Amino acid sequence: MMNYDVIFIGSGHAAWHAAVALTQAQKKVALIEKDTLAGTCTNYGCNPKILLEGPFEILEDMERLGDIFDHQPAVNWENLMRYKHEVIDPQKDGLEKLFSKMGIDIISGHGVIKDKHTVSVEGVDYGTKYIVIATGQRSHFLDVTGKEYLHDSRDFMDLESFPEHITFIGGGYISIEFASIASKFGSEVHVISHSDQILKPFHQPYVKKLADKLNKENVTFHYNEETARIEKTETGYKLTTESGLAIDTDYIVDATGRIPNVENIGLDELGIAYSKKGIKVNKHLLTSVDNIYASGDVLDKEIPKLTPTATFESNYIALQIMAREANLLNPVKALELLPIKYPAIPSVAYTLPRIAQVGMPIAEAEEKGYKIKTIKFGENLRFEYKNETDAEMVFALDNRKHVAGAAIYGHAADDLINIMTFIVEKKMSARELNMMIFAFPSASSGILDLLKVQMLDIDIEL
Numbered sequence: 001m002m003n004y005d006v007i008f009i010g011s012g013h014a015a016w017h018a019a020v021a022l023t024q025a026q027k028k029v030a031l032i033e034k035d036t037l038a039g040t041c042t043n044y045g046c047n048p049k050i051l052l053e054g055p056f057e058i059l060e061d062m063e064r065l066g067d068i069f070d071h072q073p074a075v076n077w078e079n080l081m082r083y084k085h086e087v088i089d090p091q092k093d094g095l096e097k098l099f100s101k102m103g104i105d106i107i108s109g110h111g112v113i114k115d116k117h118t119v120s121v122e123g124v125d126y127g128t129k130y131i132v133i134a135t136g137q138r139s140h141f142l143d144v145t146g147k148e149y150l151h152d153s154r155d156f157m158d159l160e161s162f163p164e165h166i167t168f169i170g171g172g173y174i175s176i177e178f179a180s181i182a183s184k185f186g187s188e189v190h191v192i193s194h195s196d197q198i199l200k201p202f203h204q205p206y207v208k209k210l211a212d213k214l215n216k217e218n219v220t221f222h223y224n225e226e227t228a229r230i231e232k233t234e235t236g237y238k239l240t241t242e243s244g245l246a247i248d249t250d251y252i253v254d255a256t257g258r259i260p261n262v263e264n265i266g267l268d269e270l271g272i273a274y275s276k277k278g279i280k281v282n283k284h285l286l287t288s289v290d291n292i293y294a295s296g297d298v299l300d301k302e303i304p305k306l307t308p309t310a311t312f313e314s315n316y317i318a319l320q321i322m323a324r325e326a327n328l329l330n331p332v333k334a335l336e337l338l339p340i341k342y343p344a345i346p347s348v349a350y351t352l353p354r355i356a357q358v359g360m361p362i363a364e365a366e367e368k369g370y371k372i373k374t375i376k377f378g379e380n381l382r383f384e385y386k387n388e389t390d391a392e393m394v395f396a397l398d399n400r401k402h403v404a405g406a407a408i409y410g411h412a413a414d415d416l417i418n419i420m421t422f423i424v425e426k427k428m429s430a431r432e433l434n435m436m437i438f439a440f441p442s443a444s445s446g447i448l449d450l451l452k453v454q455m456l457d458i459d460i461e462l
């Protein structure tokens with residue numbers, strides 16, 4: 001039987017960062033993957049999503065600049081799809097080469113934990129000292145009549161031609177990000193939310209601003225509607241809700257969330273606890289079995305299930321295993337195994353424009369009595385922000401004049417929020433920011449200049 005120091009079940013970000021770090025630390029490592037090497041983000045999530053969205057972002061920029069351009073171009077979806085395959089498909093091959101070169105074994109097939117030191121793949125057993133469960137999540141599908149006509153995000157990002165009428169069920173990240181693309185493409189878009197909200201975790205005034213904008217661009221939002229059934233019609237599909245709303249459409253994306261892959265991997269047999277939200281772990285990301293960790297989307301966790309959080313957990317587990325191994329070698333100088341401590345985590349909805357946030361939600365900061373300040377940087381710095389006059393940031397100042405949290409609405413929010421993450425995490429003061437020089441003109445320097453003044457909390461409105 002082949003023996004390893006660490007076996008990872010899954011090969012996404014929750015797994016491979018640790019696999020690389022442990023291999024560099026001379027550990028013998030294997031990644032087990034039943035689908036595509038490198039997991040969701042690389043092949044079917046963040047990477048293809050942002051590639052497909054890129055040209056629509058350029059269109060949006062051009063539209064904002066109006067008649068400065070003589071012609072408004074259109075996106076050729078077939079060519080964009082070809083470009084996606086050209087760029088995204090080789091990524092897994094590149095990683096496979098890198099992993100093999102490093103000496104990481106890649107085992108194809110469905111991994112099942114047989115006992116605490118054995119993982120079985122398609123009838124072959126592999127021995128190991130540690131196991132990391134990093135099996136991620138899969139799309140949830142509604143259990144309704146006609147569910148066979150529903151598609152998920154993976155299907156959407158593989159569409160060969162773009163539908164003229166498209167319907168998204170769910171009001172989360174996937175629905176609203178893809179609805180942004182579809183509306184820019186010129187399709188008639190419907191979004192069905194079973195609650196009275198969309199993008200629930202985000203700053204709701206900005207979500208409303210986005211919904212109003214999308215609404216003007218052919219996106220119709222239907223709130224408090226439960227999907228009842230889907231029927232095939234002569235021209236496409238008819239989606240009917242429990243209240244009787246009927247929508248004729250060419251394509252339906254079910255984006256009602258993702259569910260953790262906890263089945264058929266040996267959890268019950270080993271007594272590893274899990275819930276509907278995922279595998280339960282302690283503060284060291286250990287399951288109830290002392291050599292079996294879990295990482296990434298498959299975790300039952302309160303923090304957002306994102307690529308950077310999966311990567312953070314993966315790196316943390318690598319360090320835990322290295323420390324445990326070092327302590328075995330030298331128990332006298334045993335290293336302290338610190339519990340995981342997450343820093344400020346930014347979230348971004350890659351809509352057109354983006355909505356981003358970090359730190360304490362503004363609504364919570366308001367309740368705590370923190371000072372809430374708004375910077376209308378798009379209006380104030382129109383020359384720099386490509387005429388995006390409605391771009392703005394709201395932030396909360398705690399009583400020590402540190403930024404406790406921020407939310408941004410605007411095209412550059414995905415990058416600007418990283419600057420704010422730094423400021424929030426490091427509890428930077430206006431004085432410290434003032435001691436630094438930033439390149440100008442740039443999206444971040446504008447916002448930083450305005451922020452420094454506002455952080456001083458002198459009574460002026462910018």
Ligand SMILES: Cc1cc2nc3c(=O)[nH]c(=O)nc-3n(C[C@H](O)[C@H](O)[C@H](O)COP(=O)(O)OP(=O)(O)OC[C@H]3O[C@@H](n4cnc5c(N)ncnc54)[C@H](O)[C@@H]3O)c2cc1C
Nearest residue numbers: 010012013014034035039040041045111136296297306307
């Ligand atoms: C459409 C979409 C867009 C997204 N956009 C973003 C974004 O912009 N930013 C962001 O931060 N996050 C985004 N995410 C979320 C991000 O993709 C996940 O948080 C991230 O991929 C989690 O990594 P992971 O390694 O935990 O899981 P995954 O990447 O899902 O990897 C798990 C792997 O385990 C494999 N597996 C499962 N069971 C077994 C088994 N028994 N044996 C062997 N292999 C198994 C699976 O095939 C899979 O490849 C997006 C997700 C989707 C679906």
Ligand SMILES: NC(=O)c1ccc[n+]([C@@H]2O[C@H](COP(=O)([O-])OP(=O)(O)OC[C@H]3O[C@@H](n4cnc5c(N)ncnc54)[C@H](O)[C@@H]3O)[C@@H](O)[C@H]2O)c1
Nearest residue numbers: 170171172173174175194255256257258305306348349350
């Ligand atoms: N920009 C990003 O970081 C990004 C982008 C895409 C996906 N993701 C990740 O992928 C996950 C999945 O995305 P998602 O948009 O599918 O999930 P989500 O959790 O963001 O949204 C799911 C939506 O479906 C609704 N819903 C749930 N059950 C329903 C039901 N029975 N009927 C109707 N509606 C229902 C919810 O109210 C919610 O609006 C996200 O939670 C996130 O972790 C992140």
